[in-house]
Amino acid sequence: MIEISHLVKRFDQLVAVNDLSFRVVPGEILGFLGPNGAGKSTTMKMITGFLSPTEGSVTVNGCDITTDTLAAQQQIGYLPEGAPCYDEMTVRQFLGFIAEIRGYGGDEKQRRIQRVVDTMSLQPVLDQRIETLSKGFTRRVGLAQAIIHDPAVLILDEPTDGLDPNQKHQVREMIRGLSKDKIVIISTHILEEVTAVCTRAVIIAQGKIVADCRPEELEEKSRFHGAVTVTLEESVRASDYVGAFAGIPHVRLVEVNEDANQLTLFPAAGHAALLLAVTEVIRDRQIGVLAIQQEKGRLDEVFRTVTGEVA
Amino acid sequence: MNPTLIITKRELSSYFSTPVAYVFILIFLVLSGVFTFYLGNFFEREQADLTPFFNFHPWLYLFLVPAVSMRLWSEERKSGTIELLLTLPVTRFQAVMGKFLAAWLFTGIALFLTFPIWLTVNYLGQPDNGVILSSYLGSWLMAGGFLAIGSCMSALTRSQVIAFILCGVVCLVFTLAGFPLVLNAFRGWMPQLVIDTLASLSFMTHFSSVSRGVISLQDLVYFISMAGFWLAATIIVLDMKQAK
Numbered sequence: 070m071i072e073i074s075h076l077v078k079r080f081d082q083l084v085a086v087n088d089l090s091f092r093v094v095p096g097e098i099l100g101f102l103g104p105n106g107a108g109k110s111t112t113m114k115m116i117t118g119f120l121s122p123t124e125g126s127v128t129v130n131g132c133d134i135t136t137d138t139l140a141a142q143q144q145i146g147y148l149p150e151g152a153p154c155y156d157e158m159t160v161r162q163f164l165g166f167i168a169e170i171r172g173y174g175g176d177e178k179q180r181r182i183q184r185v186v187d188t189m190s191l192q193p194v195l196d197q198r199i200e201t202l203s204k205g206f207t208r209r210v211g212l213a214q215a216i217i218h219d220p221a222v223l224i225l226d227e228p229t230d231g232l233d234p235n236q237k238h239q240v241r242e243m244i245r246g247l248s249k250d251k252i253v254i255i256s257t258h259i260l261e262e263v264t265a266v267c268t269r270a271v272i273i274a275q276g277k278i279v280a281d282c283r284p285e286e287l288e289e290k291s292r293f294h295g296a297v298t299v300t301l302e303e304s305v306r307a308s309d310y311v312g313a314f315a316g317i318p319h320v321r322l323v324e325v326n327e328d329a330n331q332l333t334l335f336p337a338a339g340h341a342a343l344l345l346a347v348t349e350v351i352r353d354r355q356i357g358v359l360a361i362q363q364e365k366g367r368l369d370e371v372f373r374t375v376t377g378e379v380a
Numbered sequence: 381m382n383p384t385l386i387i388t389k390r391e392l393s394s395y396f397s398t399p400v401a402y403v404f405i406l407i408f409l410v411l412s413g414v415f416t417f418y419l420g421n422f423f424e425r426e427q428a429d430l431t432p433f434f435n436f437h438p439w440l441y442l443f444l445v446p447a448v449s450m451r452l453w454s455e456e457r458k459s460g461t462i463e464l465l466l467t468l469p470v471t472r473f474q475a476v477m478g479k480f481l482a483a484w485l486f487t488g489i490a491l492f493l494t495f496p497i498w499l500t501v502n503y504l505g506q507p508d509n510g511v512i513l514s515s516y517l518g519s520w521l522m523a524g525g526f527l528a529i530g531s532c533m534s535a536l537t538r539s540q541v542i543a544f545i546l547c548g549v550v551c552l553v554f555t556l557a558g559f560p561l562v563l564n565a566f567r568g569w570m571p572q573l574v575i576d577t578l579a580s581l582s583f584m585t586h587f588s589s590v591s592r593g594v595i596s597l598q599d600l601v602y603f604i605s606m607a608g609f610w611l612a613a614t615i616i617v618l619d620m621k622q623a624k
Contacts, residue, residue: 080624114463117467118466118467119463119466119467119622120622120623120624121622121623139469139470139471142467142468142469143469145467147464147467149460149463149464149467150460151460153459153460153461153463153464154461154464155390155394155461156459157394157397157398158390158393158394158397162393166386166390167468169381169386170383170386170387170468170469170470171468171469174381198397214464
């Protein structure tokens with residue numbers, strides 16, 4: 070378990086992290102969200118022992134990071150922001166160095182390297198210098214070094230930043246594939262990532278927690294949660310049908326998007342099942358429709374709302 | 381294996397995987413040759429010893445050692461790998477020592493490669509090889525002192541250029557500490573005790589006896605404590621940067 074209590078980090082006048090407290094239990098994949106400069110990386114640097122907190126404490130499975138640093142660090146695998154690696158080394162040399170520092174030698178070392186090379190598909194570049202690798206491969210080398218000792222705690226600072234969709238998918242599969250008794254903390258500003266891999270989302274803004282819930286609950290916070298968006302054919306004008314849809318029971322509000330020729334129907338509080346009624350109206354009035362979409366909630370909108378609250 | 385040695389091994393192999401090592405060694409060998417034969421009048425002296433060779437070492441180290449030490453920490457800070465290194469389960473002491481040892485071994489290799497000059501002097505005459513050996517040892521110890529200063533200067537900044545200049549200046553001060561140039565600046569307004577202490581901290585004072593082949597306990601203690609002091613200072617600088 071990671072326990073973070075009243076964590077504060079001040080750089081001169083700037084308060085980067087302001088009284089942060091939360092705990093993460095094994096099995097949780099925590100998505101750490103927030104605008105740039107919100108204090109995500111600073112928090113991660115304190116959890117991993119790279120920066121010392123101004124106030125407060127971090128314990129990793131009972132080991133305090135400031136007083137029992139090495140014992141805590143042994144349990145952590147860490148991918149720093151930008152996946153820094155020793156560029157002049159080959160992938161094999163680099164992973165070998167990390168494995169040795171983590172205390173593996175001989176066959177065990179080779180076995181560990183082979184395992185992460187397979188997991189991260191690094192075989193084709195194993196004997197290339199890291200400086201010659203593409204961004205995607207470098208990121209995977211960074212991930213490989215973080216999991217080489219099969220850590221109980223994995224801390225990944227923007228693991229999919231700069232990756233193409235295939236590589237993003239691969240990294241997410243890797244994270245999902247970790248055994249269920251691990252703690253994973255991922256920082257990101259990509260919202261889809263949170264719903265794709267995380268079991269819990271913590272949003273911070275200006276060093277404070279502004280939301281802490283399951284990703285689905287985050288979607289439910291959206292005003293679009295349960296709304297139905299209807300895209301009409303070009304021959305019909307969306308604004309002509311506002312009245313028709315507004316008449317449906319439990320429709321609280323109808324919004325028109327002229328550019329996209331769309332109508333968005335918002336349900337009244339406590340009523341979420343509009344879709345059936347909407348399709349009936351479309352059928353009865355023979356409205357030319359291109360698409361009907363049931364909204365789960367728009368995360369970017371929730372993100373803007375909760376992080377804007379503090380400002 | 382000990383984490384210190386693992387870091388030393390990694391650092392040392394990274395020296396040789398870039399052109400830095402080869403350029404450094406080449407320049408070191410060429411310059412030490414030039415200094416010995418042209419400025420030191422190796423042949424004209426008609427003496428079978430390596431005094432002219434060793435006499436120039438402090439000056440050679442003055443700008444070559446900062447070139448080795450500048451990257452020790454600045455490069456890690458610049459590329460971000462310092463975050464990787466310091467979040468691995470290694471202590472600050474192990475990291476600082478590992479890097480220092482690699483740099484020190486590297487200068488040792490460069491020093492070892494000057495052996496043709498030793499062969500030359502043995503071919504030409506009958507030098508006292510005991511003296512030469514202890515001079516080599518003394519020179520290597522002095523390089524260690526310079527490198528420890530450079531390690532601390534490199535930990536201070538992410539710019540290798542600044543690290544180079546700072547190291548050069550601090551090493552110059554310690555090299556010249558026994559010279560009137562430095563001592564006169566303090567004479568008159570500082571008590572004699574401070575001036576004597578300053579003079580006794582000079583690399584030159586200690587190296588001049590070493591280059592004549594005399595390694596006294598005093599000189600040995602001086603070089604080792606010099607390195608120890610600056611390496612401890614490196615750890616303190618890293619800790620301060622961590623707490624900021």
